[in-house]
Amino acid sequence: MIRLGLRLALASGREAAVRLTIITVAVAFGVGLLLATVAGVNGVGSQNSRYAWLSTGNSEVASADASSVDPLWWLLRNDYFHGENIGRVDVAATGPRAPIPPGLPRLPGPGEFYASPALSALLRATPAAELGNRFPGRQIGTIGPSALPSPDSLLVIVGHGPDELSKHPGAEQVTSIMSADSDCAGCSLGVRGAGMTLLLSVVAAGLLFPVLMFIGTATRLSAARREQRFAAMRLVGATPRQISMIAAVESAVAAVAGTVVGFGLFLLFRPALAEIPFTGTPFFPDDLSLGVVDVLLVALGVPVAAVVTARLALRRVRISPLGVSRRVTPSPPRAWRLIPLALGIAELVFFVGRRPATTNGQSAAYLSGILLIMVGLVVAGPWLTMLGSRVMAGRATRPATLIAGRRLADNPQAGFRAVSGLMLALFVTSVATGVITTIVAERGAPRAGSTFSSSLAKTFWPEERVAGQPEPQVDAALAELRAIPGVRDATLVHESPDLGLASAGDRSMPALISCAELARLATFGGCPAGTEVAGVYPDLIAPRDMSQDPMVWPAAAVSAESLRQLPVVSIVAQTDGTAAAIERARTALATAIPQGRFPATAGEFEADFTRTLVQWQQLANVVILASLPIAGCSLAVAVVGGLTDRKRPFSMLRLTGVPLGVLRRVVALESTVPLLVVAALATGTGFLAAHLFLTSQMHYSLRAPGISYYLIVVAGLAASLAIIASTMPLLRRITGPETARNE
Template identity: 30%
Template sequence: MRMRQWSRDLGMGFKFAFTGGREGWGRALLTAVGVGLGVALLLLTTAIPNALQARSDREYARTDITYGSERIPRADNTLLVARADTEYRGRDVRGRQLEREGARAPLPPGVGKFPAPGEMVVSPALEELLKSRDGKLLRERLPYRITGTIGESGLIGSAELAFYTGADGLAPKVNGSAVTRIDTFQPELAPPERMDPVLLLLVLVVFVVLLMPVGVFIAAAVRFGGERRDRRLAALRLVGSDSRMTRRIAAGEALAGAMLGLVFGTGFFLIGRQVAGSVELFDISVFPSYLNPTPTLALLVAIAVPAAAVGVTLLALRGVVIEPLGVVRTARPARRRLWWRLLLPLAGLGLLFPMVGQGRANGDFNQYMVTAGVILLLVGITALLPWIVEAVVARLGSGGVAWQLAVRRLQLSSGTAARMVNGIAVAVAGAIALQMLFSGVSSDYTKDSGQDLSRAQMTVRLPREVPLAEADRQLKQTEGVRHTLALSDGWVADRRKDPENAANLTVGDCAALREVARLPSCRDGDVFTVQNDEYDTATPKLGKPGRTIYLDPSYTDAPGKEVVWTVPQSIREATKGKDPTGRPRGGILATPGALPAKAAPALTSGVYIGLDSSEPDVVEYVRNTAARLDPLADSTTMTATEQSRRYASIRTGLFVGAACVLFLIGASLLVSQLEQLRERKKLLSALVAFGTRRRTLSLSVLWQTAIPIALGLALASAVGLTLGAVLLTMTSTPVRVDWPSVLAMTGIGAGVVLVVTLFSLPPLLRLMRPEGLRTE
């Protein structure tokens, strides 16, 4: 019987939402848009695991170079693959050279036919770039004829730049790293590494912080039009419904808006899914097919959102007395109590406190306690903010007309103002905490590369077939290059095969060798020994005058050139130094004239390049020169620091998610602001009719937004700093406040509100007309 009564009352409210004329439809649509935006972001979030897995599967399906030691013999089903990756204006370009050795050689995923030498197949994004004006320098680097397009199955994202080109003569270059022989594109890979506990904590906190504002906005959206709804409910009381029935009817109205919001959210998600296929954020792109929500999580969203709409409405009406002659809310409400509002953040701190000092040495953090603790702290903002707004506005003094209008409005409906700000406050608090955590642990995942950027800013590693002298000459003549340092590297050993003693060999002219060691004197034909450290026993043994040693010795799993060389009698000692990459140069140092003629193929050459920073495209010019020397030349930009790839990917994920949440915040705030203006349409029209200036009313609306926002951001800063400090102590990291980042997060929150306020001014000016007093 009770279920029947509930269903009947909810159904009546559902019907009122769509049959209440323009006012009912207006409220339902506003609620649906607000809820729909939140639902769309929730569906997007539930699709992220699938998207990440799809990108990983695509990457695995096209894996070709595994850097393994196992050598595959030539057969009818083998394929030679050479890595020809490059970079163009900060964007990675994945490149491969292909040479099939038999009729059954495996085709890369997404490629329908092997390109011939001089031809290439490209990704759609790369084809578009090459045909554009911005791709001029890249076209010079890839002078191949485009004969096809890589299909979606061969790409990890819609904006990925990738190409396959045909090649010839790769067999002598096979080394298992830059050039390899394969018979399948799905090799056995090593099991994934266990993730660092601190990185797991970062992932957990990122997800909670990004999803919490979404839940807050959905809860606020189902309460749009609350004042008009309560007046309608008073009319229902007048015709005989009791208070419980009235609340159930109100819940039914909210349920209707939430259900319509699910429809809108699905539509927004499908639109966003298609748009995502043409957007690249922080070098991350996806195909629309990647964004398929997990069915279980999507079903959970479909159940949770309507249930939350009903629950929030019933909870909100517990403190409202709806009588036949009006709603008690229009009178001065009872003062809010503080004690229970403090329990939420205190409970959150209580859950996090047992993990303080745990660090990464004591296993993973308890995921449930971390999630619940962070949620309670952030939910505490939504509980504390209404009390703070009410307490502050009650004490605000007199001022101008605009100020008085704003303050009086806030005193009458501080709860509505706080609800509007809750989402942005939660987002800012979470962002501050995350920024503190990322800043605190960044030093653990970022290390000094040791590279000396004052000596060189790029390196070009050359295949053995490229003469070093010619490469150095062409690179020196490249536009924007100031100076070069050309060196060759190799190994010398005491035996041809599987030697017991081996040492580094560095070859260069006297000027180059002086850059990496302190030499007594030097001329072409000289040889020097440089002992790496006290434990280096190989160099003294190999560097004896007259001894026979071998360049590029062979090992069981790696054949070498095995060039015989007799150490000159004039060999001398030198003092160890470092090259521009920070690598110590020990072992044997030799000038070209001291080596046999057959030594060149046994050495790997590299050129360190100093650049003119005033030339904007100097890096691209160097890469183009290197590609002309050999398409497999590896050009690298030197950096002062190196960052963990996993840490960088988590940070990138945070930026992408934060961009989506900021969009939701702005859109939801705008919808909320428009709903508030619609509620006050007659009041604004009446004030204008009595002679109030539009400027005064506009300022009053601005103050009504600015005061709660200021209080919300202050509370968000306090909670964010507290949460950030707790998370840092959990990771055993010294607590430091990155004040510029805190101010930046707060400023972004205030900036979003300012933009929303500016967008709401045109509708406000349209509402401020005496014609708004007309009624039917």
Template identity: 30%
Template sequence: MSARWAADLALGVRLALGGGGARTAWARLALTATGVGLGVVVLLSASSLPHMLAARADRSAARLPVAEAAGGVDPVFAAGRDDEFRGRGLQGYLVQPTGPHPPAAPGVDRLPGPGEAVLSPALAALLQSPEGALLRPRFSQRVIGTIGDTGLTGPNELYFYVGAADVAGQPMAQPVRGFGGEPARRGLDPLEVLLVVLGATTCLVPVFVFVVASTRLAAAARDRRLAAVRLVGADRAQVRRIAAGEALLGAFAGLVAGAGLFLLVRVLVPRITVSAFRGGIFAADVVPDWRLGGPVLLALPVLACAAAVFALRKVVIEPLGVVRRGTRVRRKLWWRLLPLAAGGALVIGRLGTEDARDPFVIAGVVLILVAVPVVLPWLVERVAGLLGGGSPAWLLAVRRLQLDSATAARLVSGIAVVLAGSIALQGVYARAEGDRPPPGNVRVLATAFATGVDGARAFTTALHALPGLAGVPVTTHALLQNAAGEKFSLAVQTCAELAVAGCRDGDVYTSDRLAPGAGLWSGGADRTRPPQWTIPVAGHHVTAQEGAALIVTPGALSTAPGLALSVNATIPAAGPDVVEQVRNLIGWHGRVSSLGTERDDTSALITRVLSVGSVLVLLFAAGSLLIAAWEQLRERRSTLAALMANGVGRGVLARSLQWQLAIPVAVAAVVAVLAGLGLDWLLLTLLVHRPMVADPVAIGILTATAAAAVLLVTAVTLPALWRTASLAHLREE
């Protein structure tokens, strides 16, 4: 039995390679392998995501400073910086070594001293380019080296270690004796989990849809070969095994092609410089998790064989020919609704969990998306049956759809699944964005660290001298503590700002908790030394304070030139150049951050990954549609040539081809929109109890994008149509 199976499968492989002419056979195999190979690339890339994220997280944790004592190591004072340059992340540490043996940071030969810097290769290249002109003032130090791959999360990350002599006195500075901590992690909230689940299913379901469709390419030529096999004595069971062998060859060729394309993707990934992945991706990080990808890849040949055999269920292959439906049977709807009903039931049955990671919820989402290509052939058949007369191109297209609507539905099923998933994904994303507070009018908050009121005045003067910032309000604050460690907030205001009768420069207004003569230190200062500032007796007033324990006029701090002050400026919406000039003005003695536009790193990473994934899957669906359209032209070359011979013009054929895709696309768009909105309602309203958000503009853009992809495919296939419709094809190859 096993020997007969092996022989039949081997015969199927030989027929796939040589049946119908070597050139035609290899062309069919190339089309099938390309389709399966594209699916393999997507699956391998998706299974590489866990390793990629884990590797980035491990390298990020390896450079986190730790304060544990280590023998033979001189501590360094380090202050972390999280900055930006024109929207790109810019991170690193300011360091101040205290001895000749500082701790070793990953990827760095030695930490820089005052006036020195160690930069990532991408940051060094940016500073040398014309684009980095506004960034150079922040990196005037002498560069003594670059950071190796072990100290970076990606090849395009902008990261640095800058040496300075005054780090110890900066807020948030800490003594560091080594590197290698644990990254702070948090769980995903329900909306983020929904984004991940929807994104993953939207990216993967179209792959399996097209893998099934690609194994049915060149079905007519395959059926003719099988009829010839029947003529020489093969029974029906052997025919099915031979068909499985042909599909098996295409699937294995697709695995090889996909593996090669994946290796090419690994080579090209480090060249991605867009902000989709912050810092980029190392090629070494793109490693498939074979626990996830292995079983899926092994299942692809089985899926291909099953699809090929299943496609023969309504085909009668006899020695004298092939019969497809002696009488036309209308498709049944009831069983096509089963995936939709089962998926909805699985989601509704888990309402109490509020967790999209539940396997039943994931299975429900997959079934609902799978229902789209399952229901689509029935709907296309019904719509085509209702269409009537029109132009010759319209009549040709409608008649073709009425004769064979399943092929057209299969062509656009991948686009429909991507569109349905993208609409559902957009709804969850819009809900997550709607939960964020409104940004308000303030765009940027600039904070400078100054020592004493003279430094605060100098910063204020320089800030107001920048273009368009003359009237920007500036406030000065400090966090102080007494000998007992109690903390008090301080605000510096002029008498004009206080608007208090009898106020004179040098007055101090405190709560009853602070008495004249009390010694105070800046937060983090050494309290074993004399106080940095003592509350003066002259001009002291006890009042009920709101928001600050002390309000002092600038003259009261003239005796505390070393007191650490925080100078804050709220900057209205300004151009990127102005923001970068503010960052250059502050330098390493403060920070500039956006207000209302900041996003959590985890949420931002999820959004970036899913955005790139959606675009790639849409390109994959368009590519698969193009391959299938080319194969349809090859199969219909005799018919098209006959039409040309009978006087049908090329323009009529081109418009007919366009209508043959446009009609199923219109039906697919309606199904996808309904499926996407229904999935949103199930997941948002019922599962996580959030109001559903429908953005008609976004849905329209997504639908138009899918339609544009189909129109582009039609345009690309026109040259192939001209060649296929040649009169030379009147004789069957």
């Protein structure tokens, strides 16, 4: 039987060869996308593990042999260049046995530093006054890939003497470098590993479901035609077991071939996939790897799923040799199909106000609820399709509408199967867009404007000053700043003494500025009339909930004379907004006053807080852009397969005088009605799931998405209708008189 099955699959005519080719291509495409999804999840894990060493010093990580290790002074800070983050690690060894970070052959000494390849390229291409002068000494090498989260990572490790670095605020001694397997409770690796686990679980499920539906649709191609052939074999004496074996072999051949080609497509396009920064940065190609379990699950699971699908499709043949010819109306779907969908929604409703305390608990709660809703949509789809078809048939005024409605009501499972992939894609799109839109609306995107992007603030808080460290040379820094082309002005902001301010509502400002200075810097707001000193924030930027236009800062009970005696907490430089002026001013401030944070614009600080939102938005875009094409391919395969399976009844209708235009309208209505029904259902359910998730997890209410979402949905539906329309020329070719005669 195996040999006969192989012969039927490979050498039984043109139709079999075309069917085998289509199934192989479809399965290959689905397997390639499936592997890319799994590899993407693995890639984020690999990328996060290489962030681990940067968390050294954030929590206690004991070294197994701490007594035999010389402590290492460690200071991690964040710098900027053209709005991009530069991770800077200052180190100082207290002895020859100090731990060495990954990617380095040895620790840098005083006046030496290592830079990542991307930062090394910037150093060579950028004037030293804009970047290189921030790193004292000379570069002695590059940081290896084992320490780089991404090929584009901007990292520098700067060496110092222990006496120098020990006086710097924030520096601490460590006896080991943290790794991904370190026992470090509370450490956050990379892009907040725990939160990303929850998000990636939803993303993976959102991509896997349409891919699996696509593979299932492809393996059912020409199922009705194969049923007829196998029924004929039953009539000449074949047993059900023999028929099942032949069907399994035929399906396995196409599935195995498609799986092999799918692995090849994944390996071929892996370098291009690695360039997609869906976590904010690209991957190393080797990050997109597959584990042994991943390979075995896909390599064995897809062919096994194809065989199971083939056996289920032939259940009528196994019942009786005439099971195919005895065409009776199957039992209509029952309302119980709504139960899984209702249970999924009920689970998300249950956790409103009862959010699990741990990330693992949240993953189990929300992921299982969303997956149950997706399963429920697939299960409930045929019942909803049946309702739509009955409404269409009951209100039909033309023959095409009546025929399409009756055919859909006769077999709603087949009509829904063609659009199930698109339904899941629209559901995932609605959930992702609803969640991201709401988070951005609630937390806000980085503010824009000249003040936010062109003014640099260098803060150095009094509590960060260490005994024995020289005081900031603010006068020299001001003089150097004002000599830089493009720097329009620079001013000092002073520390606010306790209870030194009149109240600003229930707020008091942590810093003070002269109203005369503030009047000169009009873009930062002004003072109340008759006031000498105002309370401000060190960067002169008001928080979002205090922003006014124009901003009037609260008056301070401090005289201008007393203000000059208070310590300076920040220097604010106002530039013309050009990249050269900003970077030269940043470098001048960083080198003149190494204490405190590195200089940054208000826009850069706010961008740090919204970086996670950007990563989530990129992940949502990946889901949307990947799931809709998958759904379109599923629809194309399903429509073509449905036409092939129904060419005999359509041919008979043409022989009885039914015009070809009527048949085309029948096919269009059979595909369009389920499409519109499931589109409305998936969109509404997706927004409901997003609202329940946001209410439970973040106490937010769903915000309406922007116009881009509606354009994506309309474009997806338009593409689906175009796919349906593209199959119409095939209807003339397969419904001629010769088809009815040959059948």
